[in-house]
Amino acid sequence: MVTVKDRIAAMTGCFAAGAMVVGSKAAAIVLAIWAVIMLACVIRQRSDWTRLWADLLAPSVPVALFLAFATLSASSALWAHAPDAALKSGALLGMVIILGCVLRLGLDRLSPHGAMLVAGWFVIGLVGGCLLLFAELYSNFGIFRWAMATFPDIRPPKNSMIVVKGQDVNLIHRAFANWSVAGLNLLTWPSLLILSAAVARRWRVAACLALIAVSLAVTFTSDHETSKIAVGLSAVVFAISLRAGAKTRSAAILTIVALVLSVVPLAQIAYSRLELQNAAWAQFTLKERFKIWGNVSENVWKAPVLGIGANNTTIEHTQKLKPSNRTWPSHHPHNMVLQIWLELGAAGAALLIAAAALSVTGVGRLHPSAISFGFATLAMAAVQSMATWNLWHEWIQSMFMMSFCILMLGNRVVTDQAAGLSAAFSKIWLPERLRHVLSKRSV
Incomplete structure (x- = not known):
């Protein structure tokens, strides 16, 4: 029913979830460890390697487009002022995508009971990491x-x-936990999807509400304002998609196209005309963002087609792109879409639109019970990418990839449950011998 390898994969997933929350900066290492262990758990014969390579060489269209994006990033070393940074960034992104594909393949090859076991222990690890993070925030x-x-x-x-x-x-500083808070929120919706199928029906609502309560407690105890906004917007998207179902994907695709095409002029208007960096209502860090975005939007037009090169923003600011008296230079744009326009130009923006639109289409094809969770996860990722950090941080790339893999695992669990292929998590989480001993004692 459940093998030893399934339990090894489940315990590794439990560790990965907790580590992703508590130590998000090491997310790339955690992703690599779990991907390798999952691979070892599902490979049973030498012939499996042939099928594995066949699967890896035939990725889905969105994955192929993201790999093309990584290739463009690495190729930008040919015209970048800092070719080493561009080459390294593209290579790291490609590696993270491949690790995610390996993890996804490993999760797909689990038996129905194995998938349920791994999914359930992942959520347990997430809750454990969440409680530890809350204790750290509460105790400074x-x-x-x-x-x-x-x-x-x-x-x-x-x-x-x-x-x-x-x-x-x-x-x-409380902001030291911001990476972890963002990681927690990226994994919350996929984990809620798992709970909606893994927990017995009478406890399902209580389990979901408990996870939501713990996640919200961490988020609103922290100083990460972007995560607070992301939680609210993703909840709105979840509610809308609950009613609209797969029809939400058309609106989502149009929103993606509009955001990517309008982000540069909107940043210029917000800074130069509306001068929101001086708004009395804006938090200090938000005022800084308006300054950063204004500077980036002005510099996009210096290399509009292919950009200045992946991860070259810092170099360009110090060597060539001298800010005017109305702009403010930064070490990175704090907006990944603006960063793509600046560093990879229209070519990178086109690949982003295509890959994101196809990802939305893929979410619309999930099991009907999983669609709303999928759109909420995409909304969470979109908000996090539009206001924080650097696209080339491997930890945030790994968090996005892990979120995608767990969403697919949740969809698998929901599908198996609907087809009657898997028992509830409560019936398989203990080893059979231990369960037998406990049942004897209870009698």
Whole structure:
């Protein structure tokens, strides 16, 4: 019914979920570890390797487009001022995509009971990581400060969010948890999809509400305003798609096209005409964003077709793209769509539109019970990518990929449950011998 390899895959998934939340900056390493272990768990014969390579060489169209995007990024080294940065960024993105494909293949090859077991333990790991993260936020990183004081070797190098004086860790800024909060929110909707099928019907609503409560507690205890906005918008998208179902995909595709095509002029208008960077209602970090976006939007037109090269924004700001008296330079654009326009030009934007539109189409083809969760996950990812960080951070790429893989796993669990192929998680989570012993004692 459930094999030892299934349990190994499940325990690894439990660890991966917790590690993704607590240590999101190491997401690429966690993704690689789980992908390799999943591969080892599902490969039973030498002939399986032949089928594996065949599957890897025949990816879905959206995956192929994202790989083309990674190829364009690496190729931009030919015209970039910092070719090493462009080549490295494209190669890392391609590697993350391939790792995600390997993990997806491993999850797809699980038996129905194995898939249910892995999915259930993943959610348990996510909840455990979420509770630990909440404890850290509530105690001002008490565990982390104790660990750094006790083991000085694990202290990170110079960091603006951590103040160390002598042997004491005096201060850790709450924004230090922002990466983890974003990672948690990217995995919340796929985990809710899993709970909607893995938990017995009488406990289903309570389990989902408990996960929502813990996730919201972490999000609104943190300082990550983008995640708070993303939670609200994704909930709205979830509610709309519950009513509209697969019809939501047409509106989603039109929204994607409109956002990608209008983001540059909108950033210019917000900065130059409306001067929102001076708005009294805007939070300080939001004012900074308006300045950054204004600077990026002005510089897009210097290389509108192929851009200045992947991950070359910093180099360009310091060497060539001198800001005018109305702009403000930054180490990265804090908007991945604007960043694509600046660094990969219209070619990168076209690939982004095509890949995103096909991804939306794929979500519309999920099991009817999974469609709303899929659109909510896409909305969460869209908001996170439009206001935070750097496209070339491998940790955020890995979080997006992990979110996609868990969404597909949730769809698999829902489909198997609907077809009567898998038992509920509560009936298979314990080893059969232990379950037999416990049932004897209860009698």
